[in-house]
Amino acid sequence: QVALLDIDICGPSIPKMMGLEGEQVHQSGSGWSPVYVEENLGVMSVGFLLSSPDDAVIWRGPKKNGLIKQFLRDVDWGDIDYLIVDTPPGTSDEHLSVVQYLSAAHVDGAVIITTPQEVSLQDVRKEINFCHKVKLPVIGVVENMSGFVCPKCKNESQIFPPTTGGAEKMCQNLNVSLLGKVPLDPQIGKSCDKGQSFLSEAPESPATLSYRNIIQRIQEYCDQHHFQEEKTL
Numbered sequence: 001q002v003a004l005l006d007i008d009i010c011g012p013s014i015p016k017m018m019g020l021e022g023e024q025v026h027q028s029g030s031g032w033s034p035v036y037v038e039e040n041l042g043v044m045s046v047g048f049l050l051s052s053p054d055d056a057v058i059w060r061g062p063k064k065n066g067l068i069k070q071f072l073r074d075v076d077w078g079d080i081d082y083l084i085v086d087t088p089p090g091t092s093d094e095h096l097s098v099v100q101y102l103s104a105a106h107v108d109g110a111v112i113i114t115t116p117q118e119v120s121l122q123d124v125r126k127e128i129n130f131c132h133k134v135k136l137p138v139i140g141v142v143e144n145m146s147g148f149v150c151p152k153c154k155n156e157s158q159i160f161p162p163t164t165g166g167a168e169k170m171c172q173n174l175n176v177s178l179l180g181k182v183p184l185d186p187q188i189g190k191s192c193d194k195g196q197s198f199l200s201e202a203p204e205s206p207a208t209l210s211y212r213n214i215i216q217r218i219q220e221y222c223d224q225h226h227f228q229e230e231k232t233l
């Protein structure tokens, strides 16, 4: 049972990617109910509260924090195994408040996404640093858009060259795990635009295999984390 919470208040892309554009949240006696993609996948996003997908949310920190608090407190998620929180890029109000509001819940950790080039790694080092500062464990880093295999000639090219060694080198230097690399695949963009699951659309593709490995490593990390927590209780 998985809950997906989109706290990218100003640029919520989860409703579109999950094929839920135009859906609205319902209010029930037990709070807001999430929008369900499938029986075991509930989603909450500010996108469900806007009247049009092009509406701009222009809010300062405190107002964003208020909504994030509401999402965590007033949504009836039911009995869930995983809560996945998708954040905007950076280390801002959204990141601070979600870590703060969930501190008593013992968050398993953060999964950090980068692309191979230095300009992206530079931001991601800051994000890892942020996690250390707020004592949020780093589950690991994913290198996205890592290589591209031409569908015509099958040659691999580096669209975003790892000029400084890519995520691999960064992870070694910062002593965090590299969870995996996902290649660039135009089908991913298409699936997201259509709100369809890339994993079901292209079950045999290298990117899907890579996603599956990454998911497995995250699950193993979380299992281990829960085991250790139970031991200390």
Ligand SMILES: Nc1ncnc2c1ncn2[C@@H]1O[C@H](COP(=O)(O)OP(=O)(O)OP(=O)(O)O)[C@@H](O)[C@H]1O
Binding pocket: 008, 011, 013, 087, 088, 089, 144, 145, 146, 182, 183, 184, 185, 186, 187, 188, 189, 190, 192, 193
């Ligand atoms: N490996 C990939 N191959 C091809 N397209 C991809 C890949 N990864 C992501 N995309 C596409 O790139 C776009 C941006 O992806 P996504 O929204 O996940 O990025 P983001 O970092 O969360 O962006 P934002 O900063 O806006 O939150 C989407 O259209 C997505 O489908």
Ligand SMILES: [Mg+2]
Binding pocket: 008, 013, 086, 087, 088, 089
């Ligand atoms: Mg995003």
Ligand SMILES: [Zn+2]
Binding pocket: 150, 151, 152, 153, 154, 155
């Ligand atoms: Zn080619």
